[in-house]
Amino acid sequence: MNERFTILESEREKVLKNYFKQGVDGPLDIFPSKDKRKFIIAQELIKRFQVGKEYQEVEINRILKEVYPDFATIRRYFIDYEFMKRSDDGKVYWIESE
Numbered sequence: 001m002n003e004r005f006t007i008l009e010s011e012r013e014k015v016l017k018n019y020f021k022q023g024v025d026g027p028l029d030i031f032p033s034k035d036k037r038k039f040i041i042a043q044e045l046i047k048r049f050q051v052g053k054e055y056q057e058v059e060i061n062r063i064l065k066e067v068y069p070d071f072a073t074i075r076r077y078f079i080d081y082e083f084m085k086r087s088d089d090g091k092v093y094w095i096e097s098e
Helices: 009-019 035-048 057-065 071-080
Strands: 092-094
Touching: 009 035, 035 071, 057 071, 057 092
Parallel strands: none
Antiparallel strands: none
């Protein structure tokens, strides 16, 4: 996966604790404004998807809507941070195996 930031494990744990009050399997309380925190959140949320599986946009939206109402923002960061790839028509998403 893309590593744009140097993230200490202690820093990662603190961000996840602050933004997932019910734990990382629960909903996201707010979406952070700082890039490094956004990256950490996206890095955690991408774990809800399988490598190599193709997802329709509606599936991505359904999974992310359970996490945060503004699912489109999170989906966009998956692409921006290169955690996911998207077909040219925007209908199919996937995570490439490394």
